[in-house]
Amino acid sequence: MSKQNSDFFPAAYDELGTARDILRFAVSRFNEANLFFGHGSATAFDEAVYLILHTLHLPLDNLDPFVDATLTRAECNKVLKIIERRVKERIPAAYLTHEAWLGPLRFYVDANVIVPRSFIAEMLHENLHPWILVPNRIRHVLDLCTGSGCLAILAALSFPQATVDAVDLSADALKVAARNVNDYELNERVQLVESDMFTKLKGRKYDVIISNPPYVTAKAMAALPQEYLHEPSMALASGKDGLDHVRIIMEDAPKFLNKNGLLIIEAGFNREGVEQAFSGLPLTWVETSVGGEVVFLITREELVSV
Numbered sequence: 001m002s003k004q005n006s007d008f009f010p011a012a013y014d015e016l017g018t019a020r021d022i023l024r025f026a027v028s029r030f031n032e033a034n035l036f037f038g039h040g041s042a043t044a045f046d047e048a049v050y051l052i053l054h055t056l057h058l059p060l061d062n063l064d065p066f067v068d069a070t071l072t073r074a075e076c077n078k079v080l081k082i083i084e085r086r087v088k089e090r091i092p093a094a095y096l097t098h099e100a101w102l103g104p105l106r107f108y109v110d111a112n113v114i115v116p117r118s119f120i121a122e123m124l125h126e127n128l129h130p131w132i133l134v135p136n137r138i139r140h141v142l143d144l145c146t147g148s149g150c151l152a153i154l155a156a157l158s159f160p161q162a163t164v165d166a167v168d169l170s171a172d173a174l175k176v177a178a179r180n181v182n183d184y185e186l187n188e189r190v191q192l193v194e195s196d197m198f199t200k201l202k203g204r205k206y207d208v209i210i211s212n213p214p215y216v217t218a219k220a221m222a223a224l225p226q227e228y229l230h231e232p233s234m235a236l237a238s239g240k241d242g243l244d245h246v247r248i249i250m251e252d253a254p255k256f257l258n259k260n261g262l263l264i265i266e267a268g269f270n271r272e273g274v275e276q277a278f279s280g281l282p283l284t285w286v287e288t289s290v291g292g293e294v295v296f297l298i299t300r301e302e303l304v305s306v
Contacts, residue, residue: 012080019056020067022076023048026083036225039092039115040100047093051086054097055079090226102150107180112172113147114235118212119288119295120266124154128208131262131297138162140204142256144197144211144249145169147235149177149190151210156186165204167193170234197245198252205258212266213245214238242270243277250278250303257300264297271296280306 009029016022026048041047053060055078056071071079082096094100094115100107102121109115127135138159143152143166152166166181168174174192181190193200216224216236228236238244246267253263264286267274271285271293282302285292 009080009084013077016076016080018068018070019052019063022071022079022083023052023063023067026052029083029087033087033090035087035090036227038225039094039117039227041093047086048083051082051093051096052079054099055082091230092227095230100148100150102154105150105154107148107150107153108176108183109148110176111230112170112232113176114231116148116150118151118266119286119290120151120210120212120264121154122288123264123286123295124151124158124210127158128262128264132159132208135159136161138207140206140208140258141165142167142201142204142206142209144209145213145235145245146177146192147173147212149174149180149192151212152177152190153180153184153186155208155210156189157184159208162189162207164190165193165201165206166190167195167197167201169194169196170232173232173235197248198256201256204256206256206261207258208262208264209249209253209257210264211245211249213249215242215246215266215268215270217242217270241273241277242268243273246274247277250281254300254303257303259300261300262297263300263303264295266295269293 012025016025027044030044037047041050049063058066085091085096092115094109095111098108098110100109100116102116103125107116139162141155141162141164146152146166146168149166152164156164166177171194174194177192181187214236215238218240221237246265283296283298286295288294
């Protein structure tokens with residue numbers, strides 16, 4: 001691509017040459033455009049570094065050895081093109097690269113699923129300790145509203161003796177999940193189920209149910225940054241107070257949990273709303289990297305105690 005082929009950054013295609021040049025240019029353009037960063041990167045700098053390294057097929061954790069490298073014209077054009085799309089179309093970086101990361105694990109993503117960013121992942125990296133003390137005793141896990149399948153895969157890796165049901169209403173989302181399950185060679189242990197919540201799970205019982213369901217309130221949906229509009233709305237919206245899906249899970253989960261089974265739900269930064277909706281239930285709020293306002297858990301016995 002040369003400047004006559006792009007009217008968005010016309011001079012950049014002819015004047016920038018090193019990775020450092022492009023990094024500075026990208027950060028300037030991202031800030032100028034007031035891009036929103038909530039899909040894996042926290043700042044314009046972090047996102048620019050990621051897009052440059054990914055596009056050039058370089059290690060994602062080490063920019064320093066390459067920052068003053070002169071790029072070929074083809075490489076420069078390729079990087080600038082993805083930067084241009086990020087600014088012009090405001091597409092989340094994960095959709096541009098078709099990858100998202102939860103800790104050290106990579107997952108394929110596209111616009112049929114939300115970009116993975118669940119704080120339940122942090123808990124699964126620790127095998128749900130201290131709530132699960134013997135991981136090998138966990139035999140059946142449900143991931144409700146699985147999307148890309150990332151939490152189901154993490155659950156299978158955390159509990160090596162378990163089978164995992166990964167449930168979603170979207171057939172398109174399950175195609176993405178199937179790709180990820182296959183990438184991790186977990187087809188024999190992770191079963192994908194197309195179902196509206198618990199509808200097609202009759203008779204099944206689980207030691208652990210995890211869910212990162214839709215939880216965005218109607219007011220928040222109306223004010224979402226443009227980047228979020230690229231994600232499927234059915235994976236975000238959950239009624240006026242953001243708790244429509246959580247209510248279904250809380251009501252039906254006891255029928256599907258084994259004795260002493262554990263239910264874990266991510267509900268956004270909505271602790272106050274959850275506690276109002278389920279006052280009287282002994283919810284335990286988990287301390288995550290963003291505090292104790294996002295994920296709660298409760299046992300089967302506690303669910304039916306009121």
